[in-house]
Amino acid sequence: MRAAVSREVGQIGIEELPDPRPRAGEVRVRLVSSGICHTDVSVLAGHLPSPRPIVLGHEGAGVIDELGPGVDGLAIGDHVICSIITSCHACFQCLRGEYALCERAVGFSGTMLDGTTRLQSGEADVHTLFCQGSFSEYAVVPASATVKIRQDAPLDKLAGLGCAWSTGLGAAIVRAEVRPGSSVVVIGAGGVGLAAMMGARAMGATSVIAVDIAARKLDRAKDLGLASHTITASGSDAVDAIRDLTGGRGADYGFDAVGAPGTLETALQAVRPGGLAVAIGVMDATVTATFDLFGFLMQKRLTGTYAGSILPQRDIPAFVDLYMDGRLPLDSVIDATYSLDQVPKALDQLAANEITKGVVLL
Ligand SMILES: [Zn+2]
Numbered sequence: 001m002r003a004a005v006s007r008e009v010g011q012i013g014i015e016e017l018p019d020p021r022p023r024a025g026e027v028r029v030r031l032v033s034s035g036i037c038h039t040d041v042s043v044l045a046g047h048l049p050s051p052r053p054i055v056l057g058h059e060g061a062g063v064i065d066e067l068g069p070g071v072d073g074l075a076i077g078d079h080v081i082c083s084i085i086t087s088c089h090a091c092f093q094c095l096r097g098e099y100a101l102c103e104r105a106v107g108f109s110g111t112m113l114d115g116t117t118r119l120q121s122g123e124a125d126v127h128t129l130f131c132q133g134s135f136s137e138y139a140v141v142p143a144s145a146t147v148k149i150r151q152d153a154p155l156d157k158l159a160g161l162g163c164a165w166s167t168g169l170g171a172a173i174v175r176a177e178v179r180p181g182s183s184v185v186v187i188g189a190g191g192v193g194l195a196a197m198m199g200a201r202a203m204g205a206t207s208v209i210a211v212d213i214a215a216r217k218l219d220r221a222k223d224l225g226l227a228s229h230t231i232t233a234s235g236s237d238a239v240d241a242i243r244d245l246t247g248g249r250g251a252d253y254g255f256d257a258v259g260a261p262g263t264l265e266t267a268l269q270a271v272r273p274g275g276l277a278v279a280i281g282v283m284d285a286t287v288t289a290t291f292d293l294f295g296f297l298m299q300k301r302l303t304g305t306y307a308g309s310i311l312p313q314r315d316i317p318a319f320v321d322l323y324m325d326g327r328l329p330l331d332s333v334i335d336a337t338y339s340l341d342q343v344p345k346a347l348d349q350l351a352a353n354e355i356t357k358g359v360v361l362l
């Protein structure tokens with residue numbers, strides 16, 4: 001099979017590798033498409049440490065073509081989304097329903113759940129990002145991360161549900177459980193922020209205030225019918241503008257989809273007493289935040305979410321149903337499609353912020 005392999009920081013090329021085979025508890029997916037996510041760019045650039053060689057890509061969508069031993073509930077021919085949540089369903093956190101926080105998650109190790117790889121190049125192991133490596137023709141994926149979806153849903157359009165879109169949707173729908181009629185602030189109108197706006201809208205939010213320093217992104221949020229108001233500002237200017245739009249009170253919910261210094265503070269300052277601020281992303285692991293204690297005495301709440309806190313097998317099919325019902329305009333944020341050969345160019349364009357959501361068609 002062909003796959004996009006990174007052998008050193010900053011380098012990625014298309015190579016021919018032996019087809020992978022699933023082991024116990026795994027399936028093989030013939031990939032139809034893969035979303036391109038900022039994490040792929042970060043791993044390629046070496047900002048997130050990862051072993052090499054590695055096949056990048058972690059938003060796979062495709063069709064199961066082989067089952068490993070002991071796989072229940074999935075069948076050859078099933079249409080699936082490959083989630084980044086590779087839960088074991090047996091550890092302390094999984095037993096509490098916190099699949100996104102599974103203690104046996106592989107992180108950036110590049111291996112499968114048992115610590116080994118399914119790909120080789122000559123004698124050397126080839127790693128895969130988040131138990132997928134979806135910039136390839138086939139991926140072996142843990143059954144626990146493989147989510148069956150309805151056959152009439154377009155596999156070439158929904159791969160983003162493997163990571164970025166589920167993160168934004170889950171933040172609003174699962175983590176915050178946005179209430180109907182509420183006001184919502186979303187800081188950052190990129191792919192994840194737009195998905196958070198869609199999730200809030202699907203839950204019945206009637207006022208969605210999008211905040212970004214890029215007017216182009218805000219125009220898009222408005223054109224898509226997601227943002228009711230847009231604010232091209234940051235920090236206290238943004239907070240003042242949000243208060244003006246919310247009766248001087250602040251919004252019910254604030255989502256920070258940026259994670260730069262100061263953005264989570266803005267989200268918390270922008271919510272009303274008793275409101276909820278949610279951290280969805282972080283630009284790098286060293287970013288810290290500082291808050292006034294008084295806001296918490298006013299019963300403001302602050303939390304975060306990893307991967308949208310979703311239960312993949314419960315929530316991704318629900319997101320697909322909402323999409324098919326016309327209530328989540330997910331595919332309208334796709335602004336570029338690529339062949340496998342164009343993956344290096346696609347990652348360059350995402351790194352340069354030239355695209356919001358790219359999809360590789362395999
Ligand atoms: Zn991702």
Ligand SMILES: [Zn+2]
Pocket residue numbers: 087088089090091092093094101102103104105
């Ligand atoms: Zn677990």
